[in-house]
Structure formats: structure tokens, C-alpha cells
Amino acid sequence: MKETVLIADDDKELLEILSRYLDGRGFTVIAAENGAEGFKTALAKKPDLVITDVEMPLMDGFALCRKIKESHALTRTPVIIMSGKKISEMDMVSGYGLGADDYVVKPFSYPVLQAKIKALLRRAPKKNQDRTKIKKAGLEINIAGRAVKFKGGVLKLTSKEFDLLVLLVSKEGKVLTFNSLLETVWGRDPADYNDPHTVEVHISNLRKKLGAFGKRIIAVAGHGYKFE
Secondary structure, three states: OOOEEEEEOOOHHHHHHHHHHHHOOOOEEEEEOOHHHHHHHHHHHOOOEEEEEOOOOOOOHHHHHHHHHHOOOOOOOOEEEEEOOOOOHHHHHHHHHOOOOEEEEOOOOHHHHHHHHHHHHHHOOOHHHOOOEEEEOOEEEEOOOOEEEEOOEEEOOOHHHHHHHHHHHHOOOOOEEHHHHHHHHHOOOOOOOOOHHHHHHHHHHHHHHHHHHHHHEEEEOOOEEEEO
16 A cells, blocks of 8 residues: 655645655655644544645644644654745754654755655554553544443443543643644634634533543643643
8 A cells, every 4th residue: 555645835846846856766755835724634634644834824844743743643653844044943843843754845856855755654553553551541432433432331421522522631731822732632723713612612521421530630720721
């Protein structure tokens, strides 16, 4: 099966050339012309690897990298950042801090980029090797089966409640903002929809169904929620 690479770049000429190059070397290529489109496409298509330019409209490459690494569905996806000559060492350090797996500086060698892609794909966990179960203090989440048990009893959760629970538990101790939850669980673009009430209502219902365990979902005023 072909491995899928998502390329996000607002330079249409480079996007087309790079897409043709990788397609000719056995990859399935998906293209996006900005970071916001890239994130939506990544959530929908679940690529094996993402290549993103730094400077793009709507959402830059650093922000796209951060959102991919924060997303439960995409967090293990390798990200290569493409940058211009003016990128500083501090920019690169910042990118690695956001979870970037590698860098290439424009103009770059296509064979070198291909070698980096292959190296990252060899190290990346295969999709069928992702965790399918999470266990925490009597809570059992079967991700593949989309089922939840607490102390042996089955909990009936809606689709969004289930996705919220998986995301919060898998990011234990990390504050997840309203916007990141809306993007990841609902697939909403904060530029078009950023009503935190949607999240609050679902969290409230989820807590009720979890009973005492629901107290582990902590509200962080003005920011979002975290699981402890």
C-alpha cells in the first residue's frame, strides 16, 4: 500500500513540482495551499507524513505542526518543516519544540527530502500499531471499538463525548484549549466558529456520566480543560 504524504505550501508552483516528484516515487500525495486547509485535510485523510512550509496565510507551518502534534488522531504523524533561507537557529529550535521531526531549507535537494521522508516513515509507528486501549483508575477505553467501561460497567457515551474523553485522557496533565478541542473533536475552524459553550455542555454531560471519575476533568478558567 502506498504511503500518503500531505504537503502544505502556498507556493503553487513548488507544490505542483514537489507533488509530481513524490508521486513519481511511489507516494500518494495530498496538497493544501495553507495551514488551515492542511490541518482540516490531515484530520480527514490521516496522512502518514506531513510536509509544511513555514510562511503561509491563515495558519503558518509552526502553528500547523503544533496542532498536528496536539491532536490525538495525528500526534504520531511525522512533520517536516520547509523554510526559507532567512530562518534563524532560534526558529528551528522553536519548531523542534513544537514537535517538528525534521527540517529542510529552501532551495533543497529533492533526493535528500525523499531520504528524510523514508527515514521518518521507517521510524514512525504503523497505523495498525497505534494504541487501541487506554486504562486509567478503573476506566477502560476501547478506542477501536469506541466503547467505555468504568469499574466493569458499560458507559453509554455520544460520539463527541467519547472523542472528548479519549483526547483528554491521552493528553493527561496538558491543558487543551477550547479552540483546540473544537478543531480536533468537532473539526471546526476557530476563525468561523469559536463558541466555548459547545465544549462546556459536552464536558458537563460527560462528567455526569463518569460520576466520581468525572472530577478528574479539570476546568482551567479562560483556557479550557485538562485531565488529571
